[in-house]
Amino acid sequence: MDITLVPGFNPGPYTGAGNNTYVISGEMPTLLDAATGEAAHLTALAGVLGSSSLAQVLVTHAHPDHVDGCDPIAERWPDAVFRKLPWPEQDRLQSVECVPIADEDRVAAGDGVLRVVHTPGHAPDHLCFLEENTGTLFSADLVVAGSSVVIPASRGGSLAQYLASLRRVLALGPARMLPAHGRAIDDPAAILNQYLEHRQLREDQIVAALRAGDRLPDAIVDRLYEGLDPRLKRMALESVVAHLMKLREEGRTRSDSEQTEWELA
Ligand SMILES: [Zn+2]
Known part of the structure; x- marks a missing residue:
């Protein structure tokens, strides 16, 4: 799987150095997460796509730092299809229409296939995406190396669900995780266990x-x-x-x- 990290250029108290988005190149050029629509993000994205067009955007969850870029991206790449697990009251804040995806769906991306893993807790619609041949998990906001993840109790967060999601991903045994914030994680089991202990x-x-x-x-x-x-x-x-x-x-x-x-x- 040909993966390129494209930074969101949106640093801040809640996003750390800013969001990570990922381009998966190949037959089905795919962007993982839309970040916030910074001009620098769109420019970097265009640079990575080169002559290919953007076929789809997979959105991990409807928090603003993951979805606010949807409308500007749709404007620049009008043929791109947006997919996410629905969270109706949040989703209507964007004008882009998302095609619904659900747990255990298989989605073509790049030259491969991603397995959709519903991991609620941080947000009710939170998804991870697993590339099973390499064990690469796009882990969104499930964990952040060297930090912790907020469970916004008053806005759809659930700690009980979050702990179940950590255990589910631990059981899937990914080889590495590519998060939406912070560095790539080469020893997922260690950080997942640390999170459960924390x-x-x-x-x-x-x-x-x-x-x-x-x-x-x-x-x-x-x-x-x-x-x-x-x-x-x-x-x-x-x-x-x-x-x-x-x-x-x-x-x-x-x-x-x-x-x-x-x-x-
Ligand atoms: Zn989030």
């Missing part, structure tokens, strides 16, 4: 914070994330609430109906 540690810390008398997610964030960049506080809150909700699903916490105050069940 979430367990966080859960233990949150249970300890509740036991110590913290009631508000805000107080738990202040206890757990010392020296947090204030711009990231909202996301840290989301992560803590995601844990609290998972624990509630398991009958281990309860909250008032507004989810402002929490305690151990």
Whole structure:
């Protein structure tokens, strides 16, 4: 599989150095993720495509740093077909019509085939794409080397689903992962296990914070994330609430109906 990384040129507090998008060259020139439509991204994309046209864009999920580029890309490459797993309330923010794809579909890309792997948790529509001959997994926002992934509890995130997705990908045994943020991952099992351990540690810390008398997610964030960049506080809150909700699903916490105050069940 002939894969070229094309950076999204959209650095920021939530995107790190910016998004990675990938061109798969061949019979079916394919772009993995649309990034945010920066002029530099479109120029770089045109450079990699050269004389071939763009046949399709596979979108991993409807977060803005993955889909905002869809409309500008469609404008420049009007024959490109866009495919993603539907998330209706988010998808209508783009004018591009996406052809629906689903878990375990096989999609032709480049000179090969990608297996669609639905991996909800970070977002309900989150997909990874596995090239089975080489074990290459386009892993989107499943993991980021040297960092962690936000589970936005108030916007379709689910920690229980996320943990199941990490375990599912671990069981698939990919040889390498090409993420939407950060460097390529040559030892997927190690990072997937680290992530599972990290979430367990966080859960233990949150249970300890509740036991110590913290009631508000805000107080738990202040206890757990010392020296947090204030711009990231909202996301840290989301992560803590995601844990609290998972624990509630398991009958281990309860909250008032507004989810402002929490305690151990
Ligand atoms: Zn995302």
